[in-house]
Amino acid sequence: MARALSPEEIQVFKDLFDSYDSDKGGNITVEEFAKVMSQTPGQPPSEAEVAQIVKEVDLDGDGTINFNEFITMMTGQPYPPKVEEEKQPEQQVEEDAEYATAWKQYEPSLNGSITASQFRQLMAELGEPVNDVEVEQLINNVDGEGKLSYKEFLHFVKSRNVEDDILSGYQ
């Protein structure tokens, strides 16, 4: 997942954008872009070359670079960031099926409960081993009987995956 830009970073891009957008119209035209290019050291690109760059960056096809297109060009990532697509229902069902299958090895009806040690084994088999603290919190706090229902289990693995997703966004 792409890292979100901080307000400070966006401000830096905004200042740069404004310096390109010499008539402050909110768009960088080919002419404005060529002007900036001609001020940078080295051989300035021809207007045709600049037009080609603008064309590649111009995602909405209006012939100029707006602020969002500008950030996309500078960062190489879509801006504003694409909203993560909701998980497809099919995928959701498959995932539940995987958990249900794993669960059924210990408790075939999905209506009963498993013990803490079964829960540990189950999670290890899913490739998501749990630590003592998690087991303690989950099993002893949920129903006070030292057992875990399928519903509690499902809730746990799902909320755990969400946390992983959030944390991995910062790695």
Ligand SMILES: [Ca+2]
């Ligand atoms: Ca302009």
Ligand SMILES: [Ca+2]
């Ligand atoms: Ca455009």
